[in-house]
Amino acid sequence: MQLHGIQCPAKLSNATALLSTGEGLGSVPKRVDPEERRQAIAEAVYQVIGERGWDAVTLRDVASTAGISMGQVQHYFTTKTDMLMFALSHMRDRVLARLERRLAGLPRPLSQRDQVRAAISVMLPLDEPGRQEAAVNIAFFSAATATPGYAHLLRDGYARQVASATAQFTAAAAEGRLNEGVDPGHEAAALYYLIQGLIGPVLIGQLSPDQALDLLDHQLGRIFRS
Numbered sequence: 306m307q308l309h310g311i312q313c314p315a316k317l318s319n320a321t322a323l324l325s326t327g328e329g330l331g332s333v334p335k336r337v338d339p340e341e342r343r344q345a346i347a348e349a350v351y352q353v354i355g356e357r358g359w360d361a362v363t364l365r366d367v368a369s370t371a372g373i374s375m376g377q378v379q380h381y382f383t384t385k386t387d388m389l390m391f392a393l394s395h396m397r398d399r400v401l402a403r404l405e406r407r408l409a410g411l412p413r414p415l416s417q418r419d420q421v422r423a424a425i426s427v428m429l430p431l432d433e434p435g436r437q438e439a440a441v442n443i444a445f446f447s448a449a450t451a452t453p454g455y456a457h458l459l460r461d462g463y464a465r466q467v468a469s470a471t472a473q474f475t476a477a478a479a480e481g482r483l484n485e486g487v488d489p490g491h492e493a494a495a496l497y498y499l500i501q502g503l504i505g506p507v508l509i510g511q512l513s514p515d516q517a518l519d520l521l522d523h524q525l526g527r528i529f530r531s
Contacts, residue, residue, distance in 0.1 A: 346391075350367055355436075359444040362385070403435075421473055429503060429514070445459065466497055484527065492528050
């Protein structure tokens, strides 16, 4: 799948800057957490996919985007597949970090509906980070049809999301916050996969972010009393 035209941040995360302080650059080496280096390389993977598409992802291109040597990338990832597997697993941490920031900015007290809406909205391409993550996710989804390792990680991610939503809906049902006749497990799965179906149309401009949120709120109105 071609993903050309997706605009990504001009600069990578602060972690990426740490990569330029290491070996072979004529400066005093600084001690950097290996996990931060891996995360910074993952961010470079996302940028390459967003700007030039899946086929452009090579160890050399990722190294160039991160501003480091290919040898530094190979120090942490022996193969391209190793690098991509880590990038895919790191995406969950990145999305969760954005969710935590979004929840922190919402007025208190937070209802289950507020929490569900926030969790779902961070999965939609409503802003630049969301667009980049959605484009990367679609690229991995396409590759997963031929790569069992990617498919396993994606299935695990889907299962976690549906299980989390089911738990929230079950808790809301116990407190009498769901409409009569709503089955927490069925509605959690239906809502989650509806959101997956909205990602592509928003990315290509078929739906605006506001239209996507309107559909989300319509579904939440069917599920929650208030």
